[in-house]
Amino acid sequence: MKGVFFTLITFIIFIGIVAYLFTITSSNIERGQLATERISAERVYYTWMSVRDHLEELANVSVGRSDSTIEINDTLPSEIDIKNFLWAYGKFVEDYYDDETIDIRFEDASGNPIDLNQTDPQIVIKPMNINYSWPTWGKKEVDIKVDPSNFSHIENLDLYIKLKNVEFRCNVSEPGSCDDWNPDNHVPNCDGVEYCLTLNLTLEDMNDVVFNFPQKYFDIDNSPSRKSTANIDVKNDTTPSFFIKIHAGPLPQVLLTELKDVKVDTYTKLKLDTVEFYINWAVILNVTTPFGKRVGSL
Amino acid sequence: MTKGFVLTMDAVIATFLGVIITAVIISLLAAGSVNYFDKQQLSSIGYDLLAVLDLSGKLDSYVGGSGVESDLGTQLQLLPENYCGNITVEIYKYQNEEFELVEDYTNTSSGCVQSGDITRVKRIFVSVTQSRYGIANIKLWLK
Numbered sequence: 001m002k003g004v005f006f007t008l009i010t011f012i013i014f015i016g017i018v019a020y021l022f023t024i025t026s027s028n029i030e031r032g033q034l035a036t037e038r039i040s041a042e043r044v045y046y047t048w049m050s051v052r053d054h055l056e057e058l059a060n061v062s063v064g065r066s067d068s069t070i071e072i073n074d075t076l077p078s079e080i081d082i083k084n085f086l087w088a089y090g091k092f093v094e095d096y097y098d099d100e101t102i103d104i105r106f107e108d109a110s111g112n113p114i115d116l117n118q119t120d121p122q123i124v125i126k127p128m129n130i131n132y133s134w135p136t137w138g139k140k141e142v143d144i145k146v147d148p149s150n151f152s153h154i155e156n157l158d159l160y161i162k163l164k165n166v167e168f169r170c171n172v173s174e175p176g177s178c179d180d181w182n183p184d185n186h187v188p189n190c191d192g193v194e195y196c197l198t199l200n201l202t203l204e205d206m207n208d209v210v211f212n213f214p215q216k217y218f219d220i221d222n223s224p225s226r227k228s229t230a231n232i233d234v235k236n237d238t239t240p241s242f243f244i245k246i247h248a249g250p251l252p253q254v255l256l257t258e259l260k261d262v263k264v265d266t267y268t269k270l271k272l273d274t275v276e277f278y279i280n281w282a283v284i285l286n287v288t289t290p291f292g293k294r295v296g297s298l
Numbered sequence: 299m300t301k302g303f304v305l306t307m308d309a310v311i312a313t314f315l316g317v318i319i320t321a322v323i324i325s326l327l328a329a330g331s332v333n334y335f336d337k338q339q340l341s342s343i344g345y346d347l348l349a350v351l352d353l354s355g356k357l358d359s360y361v362g363g364s365g366v367e368s369d370l371g372t373q374l375q376l377l378p379e380n381y382c383g384n385i386t387v388e389i390y391k392y393q394n395e396e397f398e399l400v401e402d403y404t405n406t407s408s409g410c411v412q413s414g415d416i417t418r419v420k421r422i423f424v425s426v427t428q429s430r431y432g433i434a435n436i437k438l439w440l441k
């Protein structure tokens with residue numbers, strides 16, 4: 001009887017020891033998994049952000065936000081071969097960031113792999129889908145577009161243009177000289193105008209002469225089509241012909257800045273009626289590790 | 299009485315052996331396991347340091363620069379006291395559809411020798427003005 005009793009006690013003690021060991025081991029494995037997942041998530045995040053952080057530099061533009069305002073500093077036309085830089089940068093990311101533990105690739109909206117220089121040259125403000133775009137990466141013009149149904153999200157638009165290689169030929173002191181709109185659909189105010197653009201347009205030429213357009217409100221409805229165009233008379237002592245045209249409307253075009261042989265720096269401030277927005281490039285980056293993944297627009 | 303004594307001794311020896319074996323197993327587990335949260339901390343700090351160097355323009359300034367290795371040593375001093383690091387910056391130019399290494403710099407925290415578990419992180423950067431592409435690698439370990 002005593003023997004049975006002591007054997008039982010010994011058995012119970014051993015079971016206890018085994019259970020304790022099992023608990024320690026399980027806890028250790030769980031901690032290891034948690035830490036591994038965190039490290040992997042961090043790796044995905046930092047890889048994704050480091051690629052995104054350089055995209056503006058490559059596109060020769062800087063985009064920022066302050067409350068409900070988007071601020072874009074741009075250079076037109078581009079001073080660098082953006083397409084070539086995008087191609088090389090995309091290749092460098094894939095060759096030097098990519099390894100057996102992390103897979104990085106650029107994708108189009110359908111998830112197909114693309115080269116970075118195949119990205120559409122545009123910035124998209126979501127969810128209202130306001131597009132700030134160039135026709136090509138040469139950036140010889142810039143277009144701000146939005147669907148009429150989302151136009152009401154735009155409260156006002158400030159555009160400052162620094163002309164770097166031309167001066168005003170028009171007389172900035174004479175009304176109607178520089179601000180010669182043709183066609184002209186500016187209105188005295190937005191009362192009763194469904195699609196009314198509030199625009200503050202300022203140009204400064206290479207001699208630091210500043211001209212602020214007195215016209216502030218434009219009807220940019222597309223039914224019927226309303227458009228206002230200012231062909232600002234500028235010159236330079238060299239032979240090429242220069243022009244800079246500003247087109248307001250019709251929707252979905254909000255504002256188009258068109259250049260020929262004119263070099264400019266632009267500062268665009270787009271004030272929205274909400275802070276609930278985010279800014280994307282038209283390219284998707286897929287970063288995948290064995291433990292984590294991030295796929296999203298840059 | 300003798301029987302009882304023998305049986306008791308049997309149980310005591312068995313328990314004693316059990317405790318010894320348990321202690322050996324636990325110590326083996328502890329020695330073989332890595333402190334995972336130390337690794338995570340090393341990784342976080344490494345990524346943060348590289349992000350600061352990149353976003354502050356420091357990595358960009360190393361392209362064609364001088365005194366880079368000395369400056370890397372200065373940057374490594376930003377690490378916590380009980381951390382050691384080795385940082386390498388490689389700069390490439392894109393030519394003839396290939397990347398050619400044109401500059402590389404490295405430095406290690408003073409008084410540190412690579413040992414133990416090493417955590418590796420890296421960050422890519424670009425210098426548009428100088429048409430260069432770079433990668434900064436950092437290895438971190440505890441002193």
